[in-house]
Amino acid sequence: MFDDFLIRAALAGIGVALAAGPLGSFVVWRRMAYFGDATSHAAILGVALALALDLPVGLGTLAVALAMAVTVATLAARGWAMDTTLGVLAHAALAVGLVAVSFVPGARGDLSTWLFGDILAVSKADLAFIWGGAALVLGLILWRWSALLTATLNEDLAAASGLNPDRERLILTLALALTVAVALKVVGALLIAAMLIIPAATARGLARSPETMAVLAALVGAAAVLGGLGLSLGADTPAGPSIVAVAALAFALSVSLGALRRGG
């Protein structure tokens, strides 16, 4: 069944969505949306480095995304003005990455692959990488769930309960870098943050506990993948942006539903 490119695409997208939903919930709760942007934009630089050094692209993106995530987390801890810092870092990473890619022979042509993903060209090896990475992210989040939630709620409460908020933050940072590396092929560097934030924001309106929000976010993401692929096939639209567009539609529906419910 993995021989059908469409099935591979669907499985790849669902794999990303299952990891991005719960992780994206933390991104939303911690107001880290821009942080996700900076990290995913850095992936382009990782692609350039990997191609130049003849390394696997997944490894390059993972390393650079991790470096960016750790840099941002360190600057935040030192009290830098995050709004400005992230604005600078996110766009600088993207620009420098694009410049670097232009130096790599042959990479220029498929630039849009890295920016918007190429889910329809996912190979079996890609699929293994995506599901392996997604499983790792989900495993990390499940393992630390209660601690992550407490530290997200209030770092003092977490510390007084004997937890280490710095360690929990590091785990989220690591999970974010992994997700970026995994999602690059599926939605591309520009739209990875959208897969983190939109499904989680959609789930927020429907959930009454952190657990249901995380699960719903994963389901909304998976549904958006299937819907987006359908749209892409039927209307010949680019697959990555179609997935995000369907997710955005789900968000709009969820918000209207919430408003209606409150109004009624």
Next chain:
Amino acid sequence: MTAALIEARHICVQLGTQEVLHDISLQVAPGEIVTILGPNGSGKSTLLRALLGIVPITRGKVMRRAGLRLGYMPQKLHIDRTMPLTARRFLSLPLRHDRADTDAMLARVGVPEVAERPMTGLSGGQLQRVLLARALLTRPDLLVLDEPTQGLDQPGEAAFYQLIDEVRRDSGAAVLMVSHDLHVVMSASDRVICLNGHICCEGTPRVVSSAPEYRALFGLGTKGALALYQHDHDHDHTHDHGHSHGHDHPHHDHEQDHV
């Protein structure tokens, strides 16, 4: 002599380049109520946070009795509206408590109706009570309360201190709290520590209130202000804290348990 629950020996705390706390030594014995008093910026919250290990100490050391269980109530808790969280779920972070325990504890602190409500929809008074419930659920030997009545109006404040006193007597926990409310402090504490970066003076409320350092710190140097305050104090005993005569006796009994 009773072993202290928690003891600080000559601790210093630096935030950035500034030394916020200098050479603080204190201890809290089982069952006692110790209040830390001081003007804004005197390092009261930082001292609690240093004792709990939330902020690192630069010198000295903090010792806890082995197996000490702590219940901590932070000064404020901001919950992002994006997180759906009921009061019941909040009480089970990070350790799960079963439904019967959380229900019983919410009832104990007087807000049984909020269990299924989102934390972001609670009033200031309800939130403080839920925070106290969470601190109590660990069955603490020591309750650490950072300005527990912040944001409450005066009747709310009096009721909350009464609640703290009740749960303390039920549970036998010692209380270490930060407060700025002078007359409540004076009526409800066994010991007061007057803080302004360092310990200015400490002792029983009566001793501290007549210490010149204390008067200088709180501008109570004039006889008029002091008289007014004394009056408030008496007033408190007879009305708001109608139970406070009973309060002293069980407390002494309790101390004997630990000797």
